[in-house]
Amino acid sequence: MEHILEVNDLTMHYTVKEGEVMAVDDVSFALGRGEALGLVGESGCGKTSVAMSLIRLLADNAEIQKGSIVLDGVDLVPLVEEEMRTHRWADISMVFQGAMNAWNPVYKVGDQIWEAMQTHFPLMTESEARERIAELFRLVGLNPAMMDRYPHEFSGGMRQRAIIAMALSCNPKVIIADEPTTALDVIVQDQILKELKKIQQELGMSIIYISHDVAVIAEVSDRIGVMYAGKLVELGPTDEVFPRPRHPYAYLLLASTPSVKGPRRKLAPLEGEPPNLLHPPAGCRFHPRCPFATEVCATDEPPYTEVDEGHIVACWNWEQVPELGRLEA
Amino acid sequence: MLKFIGKRTVQNILVFIVFLTATFFLLQAQPGDITDQFLSNPKITPEVRQQFAERLGLTGTLWEQYVRYMKNFFTGNLGVSFSEYPKEVMDIIAERLPRTLALFLFATFLAFIVGFKSGKLLAWRRGKRGEHVITLTGVFFQTVFYPWFAVVMIWIFAFFLGWFPAGKFLTVDKWLTAERTFDANAVFDRMLLTVLAVAVLIIAAEIIGRRMNSRVAGRRFIWGTRVLTLIALVVWWEAVWPEMIPFALDIAYHLVLPTVTLSFVGFGGWMLLTRASMLETLREDYILTARAKGLPDKVVRDRHAARNALLPVTTSLVIGLAFLIGGGVVTETVFSWPGMGQTLLSAASQQDIPLTIGAFAFIAVLALIAHLVVDIMYMYLDPRIRVGG
């Protein structure tokens, strides 16, 4: 498959008083055209940090240490801010985590979408823009008349639909959806996910879904990447990873999640807390919590092993990991 | 919107009545009878004293006096000033209120614009060089002992540099020697009307321009109106009041130093407040959205961050106004600016009760109107309140 986005050895640190927070460490993955990739992991494992690195909207104390982010042939990492600005939204757009507050309360929703289009397509006339916004609104299931309303006149779900419309407005090559539905109630969450999935397939969008919720990721993505403590520990087709995770962390994460589809699983405990990324454990970062850990895990970092075609895992003892539901506690 | 303004106006009138009542009784509670004050004053004959007593309603019980005073007040009869006898209090106020209004409006405007812009930049450039110096300057202006500061300003700009006159409303010699058919108030009232007309036109153009469908046409309209208004201003004065122009300029020249000095009272506070509010706003999700959309930094800063930072700052405008009114009294005294503040001080110190109450009342009216204007402004700025929120 042709890749629209290739991320190689991406490493990003935050500098704080106490030292360096290694939020993203040597993360590599690729996104095919029209593909939906899911990134999953516990809170604080660096998912948002990856997303923000991709669009290069990092906090003042953050720095990309190494790696490349090649979007349709252009490496974004060395770009100066002014160049990067022209790529944002036009080439890579975002549906933010907690996007409920993503609207500026003092401007009409339509105007805020138009503002993005005006920046990247200065020749577009106002009536063309309105037509495009109306079309996007219909696509995401909103009444086009709503474009002349203010954000506070929208319900939570409507706001999120409008955010999706805005993310689509400049025809980006890649969309990142960071917890796109987390702030919504379950029913709305489900509706919006289904629609997003439908739109993605209709338009052939390339999208990266990010969530701590395995069920969400399983429902919408073609491939799934599991992150732990700033590392990508497993990456493979959803159809393979979801029923048969190879990494102990992925295994425990999936096992502790009630299954959406498929047989009921026995709930296995995922004990302890993710490590503080200021001082991550040596060797495999998961070893203090890992029931499969051996001596080597505490000292040496596990390399990636290709367990199947396009299915990689970073674990010394991946062969020990049983099929889901077989773990005896 | 109209309903809101109506409700607020009624509220303000009630507040005003309470204020006036309190002022009335507080001044009545001062020791000594007012008429005693004038026993030794040869200018005031017993008949006049009787007249005062009636005018102020000094006959009858306190309650009857109060009711009479209020009745008179709302029919525009504020009595006769003792200290500037036999001028009517109403006439004195009509003469001095515009001068205070001008000082107050210009200083507020200047302080707000400069305070807001510098606060905005300060927050935007946080952590860069110069931030601490400017912040400390703001704290200095907010906490400085104001009368001392006013004197220092006069010393620097009037005596040391000699750029501006040290005080007063106009150059006395110039006015005395010139052949003219008008007095200073006539000129000044026309100046104030001009400024208000210009302000109304520019604000109206801003509102209409922003409502326009096309942003480009909107901007053109706004700038066009600004330029035309300025041309119209010059043409009008040249055509209609040409003989007043040099005198108007003389007054304007005298207005500069007190205005700038007074504006420093509000400036520090508004700058620090804007900075805090802007820092808060910069953490909002929609700022991230704006940046993610690839908007230029200036657009993110001005159209998204500063526009929202303006909301809490506007709310607190009212508090700033209170400081400015206090500062206004000091400024007028230090600069010998013959406005309401100076009038109030001299009236109070001479136990000129009708003028004191009158001056208090109109300063209160000024404050309440300013309050109402701020409320309306806030409604205009925040769609959550404007659009049936």
Ligand SMILES: Nc1ncnc2c1ncn2[C@@H]1O[C@H](COP(=O)(O)OP(=O)(O)OP(=O)(O)O)[C@@H](O)[C@H]1O
């Ligand atoms: N500006 C920052 N300065 C220092 N550390 C930060 C900063 N932003 C995030 N971190 C740390 O980086 C790590 C990764 O954070 P990130 O927000 O990427 O996690 P996440 O997987 O998105 O979590 P969540 O599910 O809670 O959104 C966390 O340990 C977090 O505390």
Ligand code: SF4
């Ligand atoms: S490398 Fe060792 S510690 Fe890490 S997940 Fe595999 S078994 Fe567990």
Ligand SMILES: [Mg+2]
């Ligand atoms: Mg996150």
